[in-house]
Amino acid sequence: MKKKIWIGIGVATLIILMVGVSVYRTAFAKPLAVEVMEVKQEKISSSLMVPGTLELQEEQLVFPSPELGQVEEILVEVGQQVKKGDVLVRFDDSQLSFEIEQNKISIETGYLRINQLQKQKEHLDSRKKELSEQVGKKEAEKQLAPEYDQIEMEIKLANLELKQTLLQKEALEEREKDFELTSLVEGIVLAVNEKTTELVTEVQMPLVQVGSLHSMIATGFLSEYDVLKVSKGQKVIVKSDVLPNEEWQGEVIDVASVPQSTGLGNPLENQAVQFPIIVQIDGGIELKPGFQLIMEIETEEKEGLVISSEAIIYENDKAFVYLVNDGIAHKQEVEIGITSGERMEIVEGLSDEDMIVLNPSDKVGDGMEVAVE
Template structure:
């Protein structure tokens, strides 16, 4: 009311200064002003009341609001303690393909990087001279074979004459010198057959060698793989014994790693290991231990060879790999997700949920597996541990478990 009186007084003072025409309407204007002031005052009071009510509602809402969390039951699991070592990929097999004959290269079929199958022809040597040698050897062998047949016939005849005349000689029908000549003919026939057979064997051997040379003129890959090196050119001379191609097998690759003595005795042949080649994939490849060196290298480490299937041929020789060897298995231990564990003033703790209320639990940690961590003390199996939203939870706070809703 004092506020309104002051306002009216100021209006009255101002009206005294106004022209006479306004003074004549003073009785009308003053009530209007009073009404306007009253409305304004009521509006201000209502606004303040609404602000107070809104503030009260906000405070009430904050007090009654529950925090949404997700949980996971504490369970027993098996954790593995691993040791990580770096290694280099090498082919599971490397073959040097040599030329066994000298001559000009007639045709080349594969270049570096191309895949070959076992028995694929890599290149052909010029065979003109070789074919001539084969033809001559075939004729020689055929003649030698005919000579053997003739020698057999001659021996058969000489043997028959010898048998008949031996009886005549025993009966005294023919003279000794006559029988001796027949006997000599028989012995010579046997020697002739032996010589013919030896000559035939030599001819057959030479023919086989020439045919083998003709076969070797088509040089084939002894394994399925990829061409790593090619040292031949068409129409160029190639000497016998030259490494013409190098073929590697990458369908199965090996990884060679050098491990320290503190882990070598925990590794066994056939052990399964996880292999990561970061340049190829973030996913792990499965490998198996196929060889363990019985002796140390000059630096005191031990070489271990891992075999990995490479059916997609994504893994290349020379790539770097990381291998995880399992040092120890921790079986039947309580575990929780690593991200559920909080720390304050050096004390590790988690929140569990009991009857909709968050409860702070101090825990003693064990082996950290990366995703899960061992709980040595502080929790029991089947407790509900908060895994999401724990940063917004405090001891005794009401929470809503939305795990099933979010799944």
Template structure:
């Protein structure tokens, strides 16, 4: 029995030694199968420098169309409105009567003043005769003439008030605002409506100093809009500001004959027959990561790829303009970005 126990114990010891040996061998095999770490391995990329230089491009600006003229219909006398002769959207001609303000009391006042003028005229004639015969003093004649002239002035003022009771259209165009109805009371300065002249339209754009010296008033330009993608409209430079602002930019105004039903407020593009030379910071388009709405690049600094958010401008051939976030001569990654993360080690392959 004792011999049997010893035999079993020996077998268990042998099995334990074999198991320990197998585990040790497996650990060595696993260590050999572990892939070498990539942490310190540099990722190959190609790079290019951000370059600054003169860029010549067609001079193009954008803006919104505005009416050629816009004017308020305004009361210049007080009183109750007797009649309104326009509606929203009506076409009116310059000088047309649009609103009639009650002027009956003024007309009665004018009649009374004119009767007084007739009487005073007779008094002037009578005192002139008496003064010539030394039957009246010079003071009496002077006072009579003064009263006569004062009455004449009053009559002219009343006539002007009666004339102002008829509110006329200041320009030809369409009514875009109506702010009055029959029976309302108005005072001088009350705005009764607004009229727009869109027979011609204008667009105002801003150009830099160098471009302002290239342009001339009377020069023709091409105007386009996405509303009519197949049409080009002829515009004429009608105004170039004689003075620039602190940023050395100049307002320029273009006038367009509106025979195609364009509406004020439409967004348009103005193409001048000139090129614009400007300094710009450029990088290859291939350096751009993400989209134009959320652009960034990888900048190589001391062998590391640093993610840098930038603001972009125009696309110029195979390059893109950088407005901010990057300096001239900085090295940007142009290929291999798919393998990069911020701070990854890189090696320029070019």
């Protein structure tokens, strides 16, 4: 009997001790320290990530031309600054040069012929004066009229022939310009290929490449799902893996209305279509044409409640935050709108100036007392 009493006393003592420890912990334990943030109304924008390629906005490629013949001379070198109208390449114009020399001779002959006829007319005027003293002015004009008519006609024909020859000279000078290819842009010579011939090959290399490094664009493609989100004038942030800590500002300057088909394979199947896009890059960029880029296009901007993505926890495809009121954490379901990096718009579930827990650990629970750091 006594043994049962002692067992009962021991069990009762253990229960009292456990209750006492629990009461002690409850009374003297510190609340869980948490970091919080305030929910604020801010501007937030959604963005679309599109791969792109850096290109020159102003560029000119000069290729060999079978119609112009063999290259006679390349007049520029790599790194040289050129202006619009500067001659880049001159082609062999041997046949044209021969025609120009012939034209020069014809012009000189024409002037000599006219001078000769003018002297003949002056000689006829002298004869007329002498004859007028002998037979009178009217009789002299009558006798010499056929010769005057003849020489006047020859002078007119000579002038017409000279005029025609001068017109031929202008035409030859225009043709001569065709053998000199000039720069259409103001910039720098980026490449010169001395080995390129006038023959067209399967892989045709340009004789000269000219471009402006101060005016760069990024080109890419949009899917049919994304093209409706992008329009001219939208802001763009351009980045590159080559310089990961750098970024450049830009603006959409063109979105194609007609898609470019990129589908391969069975023509009976639906082919993927993509819409070309061009982005103007503001200011200078330290990269070279052909470099691969990432274009972050701002597709929407709005004012809304914005929080950090670090405050969100996900359970069963739902989003929650811990809302702190009077030192107590309350689990609150929220609806997320647009996102921008680590910033998220909260469409429903929070109000302006609410305090929520940042980076909530597994120790945080609904209804738990917390201490704000």
